[in-house]
Amino acid sequence: xxxxxxxxxxxxxxxxxxxxxxxxxxxxxxxAVEQVAWKKEDTVFVSGIGCSSRAPGYIVTDSLHTTHGRAxxxxxxxxxxxxxxxxxxxxxxxxxxxxxxxxxxHACRRNIDLTVVCMNNQIYGxxxxxxxxTTPLGCLSTTTPYGxxxxxxxxxxxxxxxxxxxxxxxxxxxxxxxxxxxxxxLQTPGFSFIEALVQCPTAFGRRNKFKVVADxxxxxxAHSMLKAKHDRLLExxxxxxxxxxxVGELMRRNRPALGVKP
Amino acid sequence: xTRTEFWQGNTACAEGALAAGCRFFGGYPITPSTExxxxxxxxxxxxxxxxxxxxxxxxxxxxxxxxxWTGARAMTATSGPGFSLxxxxxxxxxxxETPCVVVNIQRGGPSTGQPTMGAQGDMMQCRFGSHGDYSxxxxxxxxxxxMYELTARAFNLADKYRVPVFLMADEVVGHMxxxxxxxxxxxxxxRKALVKGTLPFKADSDGxxxxxxxxxxxxxxxxxxxxxxxxxxxxxxxKLHEMLVMRLVDKIESARHEIADFDIIxxxxxxxxxxxxxxxxxxxxxxxxxxxxxxxxxRIRTVWPFPEFALGEFKNARHFLVPEMNLGQIxxxxxxxxxxxxxxxxxLGGELHTPAELLAALEAYR
Amino acid sequence: MxxxxxxxxxxxxxxxxxxxxxxxxxxxxxxxxxxxIVPELDRPERCPNCRLMHLYGxxxxxxxxxxxxxxxxxxVEEQPYEPKKVAIEY
Numbered sequence: 001x002x003x004x005x006x007x008x009x010x011x012x013x014x015x016x017x018x019x020x021x022x023x024x025x026x027x028x029x030x031x032a033v034e035q036v037a038w039k040k041e042d043t044v045f046v047s048g049i050g051c052s053s054r055a056p057g058y059i060v061t062d063s064l065h066t067t068h069g070r071a072x073x074x075x076x077x078x079x080x081x082x083x084x085x086x087x088x089x090x091x092x093x094x095x096x097x098x099x100x101x102x103x104x105x106h107a108c109r110r111n112i113d114l115t116v117v118c119m120n121n122q123i124y125g126x127x128x129x130x131x132x133x134t135t136p137l138g139c140l141s142t143t144t145p146y147g148x149x150x151x152x153x154x155x156x157x158x159x160x161x162x163x164x165x166x167x168x169x170x171x172x173x174x175x176x177x178x179x180x181x182x183x184x185x186l187q188t189p190g191f192s193f194i195e196a197l198v199q200c201p202t203a204f205g206r207r208n209k210f211k212v213v214a215d216x217x218x219x220x221x222a223h224s225m226l227k228a229k230h231d232r233l234l235e236x237x238x239x240x241x242x243x244x245x246x247v248g249e250l251m252r253r254n255r256p257a258l259g260v261k262p
Numbered sequence: 263x264t265r266t267e268f269w270q271g272n273t274a275c276a277e278g279a280l281a282a283g284c285r286f287f288g289g290y291p292i293t294p295s296t297e298x299x300x301x302x303x304x305x306x307x308x309x310x311x312x313x314x315x316x317x318x319x320x321x322x323x324x325x326x327x328x329x330x331w332t333g334a335r336a337m338t339a340t341s342g343p344g345f346s347l348x349x350x351x352x353x354x355x356x357x358x359e360t361p362c363v364v365v366n367i368q369r370g371g372p373s374t375g376q377p378t379m380g381a382q383g384d385m386m387q388c389r390f391g392s393h394g395d396y397s398x399x400x401x402x403x404x405x406x407x408x409m410y411e412l413t414a415r416a417f418n419l420a421d422k423y424r425v426p427v428f429l430m431a432d433e434v435v436g437h438m439x440x441x442x443x444x445x446x447x448x449x450x451x452x453r454k455a456l457v458k459g460t461l462p463f464k465a466d467s468d469g470x471x472x473x474x475x476x477x478x479x480x481x482x483x484x485x486x487x488x489x490x491x492x493x494x495x496x497x498x499x500x501k502l503h504e505m506l507v508m509r510l511v512d513k514i515e516s517a518r519h520e521i522a523d524f525d526i527i528x529x530x531x532x533x534x535x536x537x538x539x540x541x542x543x544x545x546x547x548x549x550x551x552x553x554x555x556x557x558x559x560x561r562i563r564t565v566w567p568f569p570e571f572a573l574g575e576f577k578n579a580r581h582f583l584v585p586e587m588n589l590g591q592i593x594x595x596x597x598x599x600x601x602x603x604x605x606x607x608x609x610l611g612g613e614l615h616t617p618a619e620l621l622a623a624l625e626a627y628r
Numbered sequence: 629m630x631x632x633x634x635x636x637x638x639x640x641x642x643x644x645x646x647x648x649x650x651x652x653x654x655x656x657x658x659x660x661x662x663x664x665i666v667p668e669l670d671r672p673e674r675c676p677n678c679r680l681m682h683l684y685g686x687x688x689x690x691x692x693x694x695x696x697x698x699x700x701x702x703x704v705e706e707q708p709y710e711p712k713k714v715a716i717e718y
Contacts, residue, residue, distance in 0.1 A: 007699065012637060018640055019643060044477075062483075063484065078328040081329035081332040085476060106321070
């Protein structure tokens with residue numbers, strides 16, 4: 001039994017571009033679901049709109065591919081109406097933080113027993129490469145042709161501030177750690193948020209000087225700093241290099257959760 | 263055994279939903295429908311149901327669709343501004359054939375308008391509000407009794423036709439208090455389950471597929487994209503899209519005779535009132551005061567799909583008068599079916615038509 | 629067991645080449661019929677999963693399979709009479 005059994009084999013190969021990080025993150029998510037030993041009949045995947053959100057169409061369980069940004073609201077309805085179902089939400093940075101921002105913070109506040117895997121490619125990939133709320137300052141996209149003038153969100157900070165029980169961030173390079181993080185999120189009652197920074201070679205990479213897929217993955221690897229190291233640097237008063245992503249388990253707590261069967 | 267109560271219209275709507283087996287309410291407070299949410303908040307948990315106040319109306323509509331896919335009868339209640347917000351997800355419910363009930367206690371519009379005064383300004387919006395072609399069912403209660411009965415009927419219609427069903431009430435009927443006789447039980451017609459082994463979106467002979475509930479091992483993929491019979495997205499296939507949209511529309515339009523619910527009074531009259539919702543009460547008063555004037559009355563409870571065949575019952579009609587609390591939204595629909603002149607009697611401002619106004623109209627066209 | 633790249637799925641992104649800790653993959657040179665330059669295997673018998681999966685009963689390493697965005701990497705049993713390459717450690 002491996003994570004491959006959770007794919008709809010008749011629908012593969014999928015529509016993702018060559019080298020898309022989304023494929024990797026779906027592999028890790030399914031490997032985690034396989035490990036936590038949920039039954040396929042009891043698992044539901046919910047997604048919004050975007051490249052990341054096409055993933056549930058390739059997964060063999062019941063799935064709900066909803067409107068842009070509202071995946072978490074639909075998932076709340078599914079979970080509250082039938083708390084026996086295990087609900088995993090797959091979403092993207094624009095789907096979650098732009099149009100879906102309100103639903104995101106309320107789900108964190110309510111601490112509803114969902115696991116959200118956000119594939120953050122820092123761009124709107126499906127629609128051709130527009131800037132997203134997580135596009136870094138100065139980066140190019142079709143709607144920020146002179147460099148992005150807005151500061152990006154830190155999705156994990158948002159989740160922690162709004163009250164999520166489990167928050168963690170990894171990249172598509174760190175496959176084993178990402179699998180473990182998703183596993184921990186699935187097992188934690190309450191709202192679990194796992195942000196996965198992924199490469200988008202077609203929309204982001206091409207416009208931001210990443211010639212090959214491997215270059216972008218190398219960038220993600222080189223700019224990831226473990227939380228432990230980050231905390232140590234802060235403690236010692238050392239300067240933290242800019243443009244680093246803090247990866248690791250960023251929050252784990254036990255706030256009262258909604259939708260958990262007693 | 264039946265009992266008699268003195269209830270507010272909103273209370274009757276909530277009680278009708280509970281009697282019909284509603285087990286999920288996801289809503290957001292908005293005058294004049296808040297009482298429905300408040301009543302459900304108290305009563306639903308006692309019946310093992312779930313009440314959740316969502317963060318906005320968009321999330322409310324989304325949550326009831328999600329809940330409906332787990333097999334629960336789900337509803338929400340809102341008014342004009344919230345109704346506009348829900349439109350995208352209403353289109354999603356229509357496209358994915360999700361049964362759900364949306365109650366719209368209409369108030370003066372547009373925009374924030376008159377929160378505490380009635381209107382019927384959303385009638386066209388409920389039929390054509392979301393983008394694309396689809397068909398819905400809309401019921402219009404004119405009394406507290408009908409708020410109860412039509413809400414209960416709405417759930418059966420939603421489950422049978424797998425479509426969002428709208429209860430288009432107005433603030434007048436929603437906030438009034440009246441005597442209501444409560445039947446001891448309400449008939450519940452459950453959803454047709456999908457036969458294991460059939461494709462999830464393959465329609466039966468009535469154009470409606472079986473319902474593949476989540477958690478039962480169907481492994482169904484539900485998407486708002488144009489999909490084929492397996493549920494998989496096929497957005498670039500013109501023939502498939504045409505077939506899907508035609509099926510979504512035909513399943514309702516071809517069943518208009520079964521869905522229709524109307525009363526015909528004095529079918530051989532020459533002057534006929536057509537009314538739905540709160541103006542029905544004024545017409546009833548006029549008919550009561552002038553029983554020998556041979557005034558015809560078509561009282562419609564199912565405004566969408568519009569029962570144009572009911573218009574043909576008035577064989578001697580010379581003129582149709584349509585009192586509405588809007589600028590003639592349904593009069594326009596009636597007009598396109600009739601060669602006989604149709605006059606709209608609009609009333610804006612939140613107050614009901616007075617019997618004198620309707621009589622004056624009658625005299626003008628006699 | 630041996631490692632196989634499914635050519636119907638591989639899109640030639642070469643991420644496996646980058647992440648394998650044992651450097652089993654290297655960039656291919658020829659395009660296949662679909663026009664994709666599938667990575668080539670350099671002494672794939674060094675892959676610990678191929679050698680040890682039966683011994684431990686679970687996937688060892690497996691980073692390439694998890695990383696591959698197209699689910700193109702699988703381990704299959706060798707057919708009977710198929711030559712099985714072994715890595716000898718000194």
